[in-house]
Amino acid sequence: MTTDPNATLDQWAEGSDYRWGFVTDIDADTVPPGLDESVIRFISAKKNEPEWLLEWRLKAYERWLKMEEPEWPHFPDRPYGPIDYQAISYYSAPKSDEDRPKSLDEVDPKLLETYEKLGIPLEERAALAGVAVDAVFDSVSVATTFRDKLKEHGVIFCSFSEAVQDHPELVKKYLGTVVPAADNYFAALNSAVFTDGSFVYIPKGVRCPMELSTYFRINALNTGQFERTLIVADEGAYVSYLEGCTAPQRDENQLHAAVVELIAMEDAEIKYSTIQNWYPGDENGVGGIYNFVTKRGLCEGDRSHISWTQVETGSAMTWKYPSCILKGDDSIGEFYSVALTNHRQQADTGTKMVHIGKNTRSNIVSKGISAGYGHNTYRGLVNIRRGAVNARNYTQCDSMLMGETCGAHTFPVIEVGNDTAHIEHEASTSKIGEDQIFYCNQRGISPEDAVSMIVNGFCREVLAELPMEFAVEARKLLEVSLEDSVG
Amino acid sequence: MLQITNLHASIDDTPILRGIDLTINDGEVHSLMGPNGSGKSTLAKVMAGDEAYEVTEGSIVLNGQDLLELDPHERAAAGLFMAFQYPVEIPGVTMKYFMRTAMNSVRKNRGQEELDAYEYLSVVKERAATVKLDLELLDRPVNGGFSGGEKKRAEIFQMAMLEPSACVLDETDSGLDIDALRIVAEGVNTMRSPDRSFLVITHYQRLLSYIVPDVVHVLVDGKIARTGGKELALELEEHGYSLIEKGNAVDA
Structure with missing residues (x-):
């Protein structure tokens, strides 16, 4: 098991990166889009991981290469994929403060x-x-x-x-x-x-x-x-x-x-x-x-x-x-x-x-x-x-x-x-x-409140399983998510 | 005071109500009778604001407020209550929770304080006792698995809770046996008061033996064909609606 970051890095630098024709400055915050073994080595090195974990990642990657993306059912109302796995950047450090909004006014x-x-x-x-x-x-x-x-x-x-x-x-x-x-x-x-x-x-x-x-x-x-x-x-x-x-x-x-x-x-x-x-x-x-x-x-x-x-x-x-x-x-x-x-x-x-x-x-x-x-x-x-x-x-x-x-x-x-x-x-x-909505309306409950009440009634057994404060939040979330679905 | 003037309404371009004029003073109980298809239930639904119907002419004014300008839930807050002929079930929502939501919505709309849980429960107990409603029903989902009698009694309970100034009972007697009918009628009678008006829609006279109306109207083809005292209901019982349908309409 290697815990010395430099050792891992050296190994990585000397070994496979040449073979894979991929050289990246380890100080970089982001790798260019694309996925190959060197990217995985980069991530592992960046995280200072022990050798066994890098091996584990690489094995997973090998298997992944041989697998097929599932053609899972989806419905024609929304187009899906294909996902271009080479267009994704697999490592990027958290955004620096300069890139973020400076205050809520910018949100x-x-x-x-x-x-x-x-x-x-x-x-x-x-x-x-x-x-x-x-x-x-x-x-x-x-x-x-x-x-x-x-x-x-x-x-x-x-x-x-x-x-x-x-x-x-x-x-x-x-x-x-x-x-x-x-x-x-x-x-x-x-x-x-x-x-x-x-x-x-x-x-x-x-x-x-x-x-x-x-x-x-x-x-x-x-x-x-x-x-x-x-x-x-x-x-x-x-x-x-x-x-x-x-x-x-x-x-x-x-x-x-x-x-x-x-x-x-x-x-x-x-x-x-x-x-x-x-x-x-x-x-x-x-x-x-x-x-x-x-x-x-x-x-x-x-x-x-x-x-x-x-x-x-x-x-x-x-x-x-x-x-x-x-x-x-x-x-x-x-x-x-x-x-x-x-x-x-x-x-x-x-x-x-x-x-x-x-x-x-x-x-x-x-x-x-x-x-x-x-x-x-x-x-x-x-x-x-x-x-x-x-x-x-x-x-x-x-x-x-x-x-x-x-x-x-x-x-x-x-x-x-x-x-x-x-x-x-x-x-x-x-x-x-x-x-149902009309019935609620006639009792003075607005259409929005009626829908959220009916939906919450429907979900009651599940919401009851959530920790109290989150159940309250979840209820509100359901309301907000359905807000514009009432005609 | 509830005042309906020259009300015309249609569904899918078919006219159902063809010029209804009806004034119910505070404290009065009016009965609206009529043959099947005459538009009785349509009137109730139009008053409550059912979007399936289009009002093409006329007005409905309750205590100076034009109900037609309000959404259904605002009409409830303005003091209109309708007891449904077929109350719907709402699974997963207890009657207790439902009524609390309704009551606080109405109170909020009327500029009153919302009730806290303790105050609410004490009102529930008092009103349930008034209409002889089993408290156990309130922990069940709204109308879920209620018998016909329980559903109607629950409607009257809701009426008692919301303290409306105008109550419309849409064929509340349908499907009730005589005992249930009596209990429901008693509930309504205890709610009669000088500042509350009632419109009791029924096909049969028998309900009116228990809820004695001040005025009886007969609706034929979307128009009030005849208006009279409570004895008009008895007359209809004896001769049937054919008497009026044949063109003997007389304004009282």
């Missing part, structure tokens, strides 16, 4: 209006809008306070890059154990070129003393388009983690391919909540993020418990299936999802519950809301392996349509290899009726 007023509606605290608005002001520095001190408190409990919570430097043994032990480097096209790409992300380790028997959220919310900025998250809860540990933010985040990168791995040991519990509100493109489907994420949790130990909750309102196109591998006996996997598509957005999301251990249980609640020309797809797998005695699954999959031009699609797959399994699947499709 798109429409964006600020949305922050206002969402009730984002003033000091955070600047940070979210990318303004280079003191507010951002304030947040650093807040973060430090949090970190000290976490340290007291032995909790490790840091950026992925820091973890590689400070806890290489943990990273090496767990990285890629849940989502192998070549799991799928986008996971392989991420494994080859990821630039940063988060790392969490909760030691045995520790209940993480706070939601890992506020800190993250501010510091998640600029983590780049290939994000890597690894969370390990050791025996009997508990952690609740929130990713994302209700505020719409601008990003010039069109492709986002993150990987999240969760590992829960015996009696451990991980609650992972996401609010995703990346730029969805404009009303006509121009622009917007492609959000192709691989999220998977491993219930390694007996009685372990992993719960995914997501509120997906952003991105032009979302492909995302947070899953659970229920390996430990009596382990529990849960998936609660609200996906909202408006205008030309398309969301294809769901989960995979793989039952391996005995008496494993899984619970799936998926709520899809389609408005405008949006399409919402639920795609799920419940897989009961042969040894999974007494496995139980309950799936509820509801779709709500607003208007005549949107669509809802469901593709549930159930594979049962053990006949003691008990599986329930319920599905419904409903429409927000004009008669």
Whole structure:
């Protein structure tokens, strides 16, 4: 393992860069667009990574080269791809202050209006809008306070890059154990070129003393388009983690391919909540993020418990299936999802519950809301392996349509290899009726409030799974996202 | 005072209401009767602001305010309440939450303070008792799995909560057995007051045995064909609407 940056650099400089005909000043902040082995070596060197990690990246890259980009279903209302992977720049340092807006006055007023509606605290608005002001520095001190408190409990919570430097043994032990480097096209790409992300380790028997959220919310900025998250809860540990933010985040990168791995040991519990509100493109489907994420949790130990909750309102196109591998006996996997598509957005999301251990249980609640020309797809797998005695699954999959031009699609797959399994699947499709809205209006409730009330009623079971303060934000977010869909 | 003047309305260019004139003074209960298809329910929906109908002429004025210039939710705030013939279900939204949202929207629009949770619940208890509504119903989704009688009683409960100055009951008696009918009528009767007017739309006379009207109107072909006292309802019961439809319309 090489920890000396110069050694890695030298090796890189002497070795392959010549062969690949690629010479870049290591002090550069950005590499030119394009992807080849030398770019991966550059990223790894820039991050001062140990040799094994570079090897791991390169292996992933090799596999990626041989893989085919999935031709995933999409609907004709929005043109998709092809993505030119050679047109992407795979490393760029965070924007320097000179490139940022100097104050909120320079920020798109429409964006600020949305922050206002969402009730984002003033000091955070600047940070979210990318303004280079003191507010951002304030947040650093807040973060430090949090970190000290976490340290007291032995909790490790840091950026992925820091973890590689400070806890290489943990990273090496767990990285890629849940989502192998070549799991799928986008996971392989991420494994080859990821630039940063988060790392969490909760030691045995520790209940993480706070939601890992506020800190993250501010510091998640600029983590780049290939994000890597690894969370390990050791025996009997508990952690609740929130990713994302209700505020719409601008990003010039069109492709986002993150990987999240969760590992829960015996009696451990991980609650992972996401609010995703990346730029969805404009009303006509121009622009917007492609959000192709691989999220998977491993219930390694007996009685372990992993719960995914997501509120997906952003991105032009979302492909995302947070899953659970229920390996430990009596382990529990849960998936609660609200996906909202408006205008030309398309969301294809769901989960995979793989039952391996005995008496494993899984619970799936998926709520899809389609408005405008949006399409919402639920795609799920419940897989009961042969040894999974007494496995139980309950799936509820509801779709709500607003208007005549949107669509809802469901593709549930159930594979049962053990006949003691008990599986329930319920599905419904409903429409927000004009008669419902009129009824609310007659009672004095405005059309906007009526829609948000009906939608929130529809999503209630999922929102109830979110930490309190985020449930409130999520509710507002749903309102704002649907604002112009009421005729 | 509720005043409807020369009201014309149509749906898909087909005229339904053809010049309705109707004045209900504060404290009065008027009944609107008429054969099927005469436009009774259309009048209720037009008053509430259903966008499916187009008002081509005329006005509806409540306490000096032109309702036709207001959106449906503003009409509610202005004091208009309609009890629906077929109340819709709203899954996932409890009646308690729904009514709190409605009440606070209306209060806000009227320039009143919103009620906090404690104040709201005490009003709920009091009004539910008035209309003999089981409190348990309020924790269920709006009209979700309610029986016909429960739905109508819930409508009257909502009326009691929102304290309107003009109430329109659109065939509230339809689908009710005699016990449910009596309970609903009692609820309405307890709400009668000198500053509140009622328009009770019904096809049958039987509801009017329980809610005794001051004035009875008969609607035929989108026009008020006859107006009289409560005995007019009994007369219709005996002879049927054919009496009026045959052209014996007399203004009272």
